[in-house]
Amino acid sequence: MSSIPHVDMSRYNSDFDAFVQALGEGYAVNGFVALTGHGINTDTIHKALDISRELFALPEAVKKQYHRPGQGGARGYTPFGTEIAKDAKHVDLKEFWHIGRELEGPAPYPQLTPNVWPQELPNFKTEMLKLYAALDELGNQVLEGIAVYLKQPRDYFRKRVNLGNSILRPLHYPPIIDEGTPSVRASAHEDINVITLLIGSREPGLEVLSKSGNWVPVTIIEGAIICNVGDMLQRLTNGVLPSTTHRVVNPPAPYSHKSRYSIPFFLHFNPDVMIEALESCVSEDNPKQQEAISADDYLMQRLREIGLMK
Incomplete structure (x- = not known):
C-alpha cells in the first residue's frame, strides 16, 4: 500500500517518455x-545513515564546536531547537548537519563556502560525499523528466x-522526553528549494497535506526515495x-x-x-x-522567515 505515487x-533509460508521464502525473x-529502481546502492545509503547516528551521538560540546553562527546554518552543525517553520509558534525538535557542494579550486559563487567536517569521524566526509554525488545525479535525472513534462x-x-x-542534511529527531510538549519534530512547512530527495527513517511521522485538506501519512516501498517539489519549482x-505542505509529527509510543x-x-x-x-505554465x-x-535573493528571504538568518 502507498499514500503517494x-x-x-x-x-529513465528504458522508456523515457513513460517516465516523463508518470513523473508529471505523480507530482x-x-x-x-x-x-x-533508482540505482543508488543500498550500502551507500546504510553507511550514510549509520555514520549519521555516530555523528549525533557525539557529546553536545563536541558538536557545538562545529556550529557556525551567522551563516544561516549553511555548513556544519545546527543545534537542537534552532529551526522554526514559517509562521510556527514553536521550534522544531531536531538537530542537523549541512554538507554543501565540495569544490576543487576557487568557488564560482561566494555562497559555495567550504564544508565543515567533524575530526572525530574521519569516514563521515567520505560517506556523505558519496551519497551527495549519488543524490545530485538522481535529482538531475528527475529534473530532466520534469523539464520535458513542462515542454x-x-x-x-x-x-x-x-x-x-x-545541501545534504543528516537529521536527528531525538527521543521525545516531554509527551506534553507543544513542539513537534518538524512543523508544517514547504521546502524552499527546487526538489528534495529524502532517504532513511522507517519510523512513522512524515505526513503530507492532501488537496482535500487531510493529513496523509506517507508510506512507501522499502528502499524507495521520496522526492517532492519545492517552492522554487512551484514558482518557476x-x-x-x-x-x-508536509510535517513530521510526534509518533505514538514506542516510536x-x-x-x-x-x-x-x-x-x-x-x-x-x-x-x-x-x-508554458x-x-x-x-x-x-x-x-x-534571483534564486539567492529568494533563498535569503526564506531563510530569514525560518530563523536561520537574521
Missing part, C-alpha cells in the same frame, strides 16, 4: 512521489543547478507543480521513545538563476502569479 526510475497529485529542453535544469548550493511553474534519523538532499538552483514563470486560466527573483 511511485515512479520507476529504471524507465500533479500532491507534489510528492516515491522513486523506485522545455531536456537539459533545461542541468545547466541551472550544476553549481547550485545544494506558476503553481502547475505544487510545493506541498516516540526512539531517535528518528533521515537524510534529505535539497537541490538548489545556481545562485544567479532568475526564477520567473515559464511561458502561463495561460488565461493560470495568469502569471509572481515577479522574477
